[in-house]
Amino acid sequence: MEDYLKEALEIVKAQASVRTMTEDEITSMVQKLATGIKAIAEGAPVAAEESTAVDPQKAIREKSILCCVCGKSFKVITKKHLASHGLTPEEYREKYGYKKKLPLVCKSLQRARRKKMKEMKLWTKRGQNS
Numbered sequence: 001m002e003d004y005l006k007e008a009l010e011i012v013k014a015q016a017s018v019r020t021m022t023e024d025e026i027t028s029m030v031q032k033l034a035t036g037i038k039a040i041a042e043g044a045p046v047a048a049e050e051s052t053a054v055d056p057q058k059a060i061r062e063k064s065i066l067c068c069v070c071g072k073s074f075k076v077i078t079k080k081h082l083a084s085h086g087l088t089p090e091e092y093r094e095k096y097g098y099k100k101k102l103p104l105v106c107k108s109l110q111r112a113r114r115k116k117m118k119e120m121k122l123w124t125k126r127g128q129n130s
Helices: 002-018 023-041 079-084 089-095 107-120
Strands: none
Touching (some): 002 023, 079 089
16 A cells, blocks of 8 residues: 555645645645556446545535535636536535535635625615715
8 A cells, every 4th residue: 555655645746735724625636646546456446436525514614615525626616617516506506505606715704705795785776975
């Protein structure tokens, strides 16, 4: 298993040099890669995983939101990214148990947007301001 672990560590090291990763992400990725590399080396068929890369309850964080499918970190999960997994935002929310109207953005950005909208007061009529 040691060679598989070394290979997995090299891959994760390269990934971590390109993007910020949490300890949990690094550990999880090393484990999955080492297992996958071992399975390939032993000729076992590698089945496409249906399990989630990230716990949906822990995916929405203060400064990032993690994709539950691949584990990548974003400020906003876009339709384009979800399309790369063959999902629409609605299907993604349903699959991972999120509320239908939940914005797929990190908490800090969600708060900033909410504050900006309150400052703009778009619900008041234009004529009242003059």
